[in-house]
Amino acid sequence: MSTGMIIALAVIVAVVVVGALALIARGRGRQGGPSLKRRFGPEYERTVALHDGDHKAAERELTGRLERHGALRELSLDSAERQRWTERWAAVQERFVDSPREAVADADRLLSELAAVRGYPAGERYEEQLDALSVHHPEHVDGYRRVHLAARTGTGAAESGAGTEELRSALLGARALFDDLTSTEPGRHRASADTDRPGTTGTHSHARSHTPVLHRSRPKES
Template identity: 65%
Template sequence: MSTGLIILLVVIVALVVVAALVTLLIGHRSGGGPGLKRRFGPEYERTVAAHDGDKRAAERELNERVERHGALRERPLSREERDRYTARWASVQEHFVESPRQAVAEADQLLGEVAQVRGYPEGGRCDEQLAALSVHHADHVDGYRRVHRMARAAGAGGTGTGTEEMRSALVGAHELFDELTGVGGGASTSGRHRAA
């Protein structure tokens, strides 16, 4: 072989290796695909649906959430705070029998407050709070999202939500409440709930 041909082969092999490394690094840095699907669970599918099936756009959004909120460390609740919030949640459940719409509004307010106390963005910026919660509590954030949507609709005079739909949303929101307060037994009261 001539020296020129050997140099050309070395350059081609080097370019292929560099291209493979760049592809690997971009794929690793974006955290897309199976890693995001595993981390976000049902929230991954909801986000893909919100982007009309465009997985790349959904993964871009989820990666942005991780970049903005992934380093958030939840502030632990004191026993007194946990007991106070648990008593308030019990009151929400009692109110549901007599006034489901009021109970949903109370649950929305309580979840926003607990999340804020734990270190998430304030409840007045609900979309940002939901985005942050989805990074750390992806399996249960949808219940809160549904409760918030129903509370907002009821506040605007909407009456289209049935009692069973409100009950289902409240049950889903209760799962997030248990995680945020550590009442559910398996939830941590500080730190993240999902591995990166």
């Protein structure tokens, strides 16, 4: 085969490869938005809002999260471990009655530790841990984000009125992610809105825990 023919074949191969790559890229461009939106749900909308409505910038960020953490496989919990975590969460909710701010800080630490036990990045790498959780628990990761912020800021209010209401709301949001991480069906929060509310009893596949009424304050002893 002459040198000219070799060069011609190389050019043809290069053109075919470039064309194939262009078609793949075009296909991803058409499907990236809808598929990412389905994958991330409310986290997709939140990310778009953070990018001031720039869908392309938001999708680049979400695609990056998928590339970094999509292959992560959650480590399992045995029944004894699940029971211990459930008891710890019940203690957090009990503490909320008298010490809302401290209870929220406890919930933040508990979720950080639990996520690490399930195979996510360690809690001291909070942003990375949050990104990984957003890939596998997009429906409820914002509960962790909210309780983490509340733990860091104390919502800037006293432990009464609006401040306590915000703390309670953050704790309830975090409960959804806790249930996901301790469920026997990873990634699925199977409790309904009613059974997940403080003061009610749900039928979870993991051990049940007593859930105190978070808005009730005990009278102070004189």
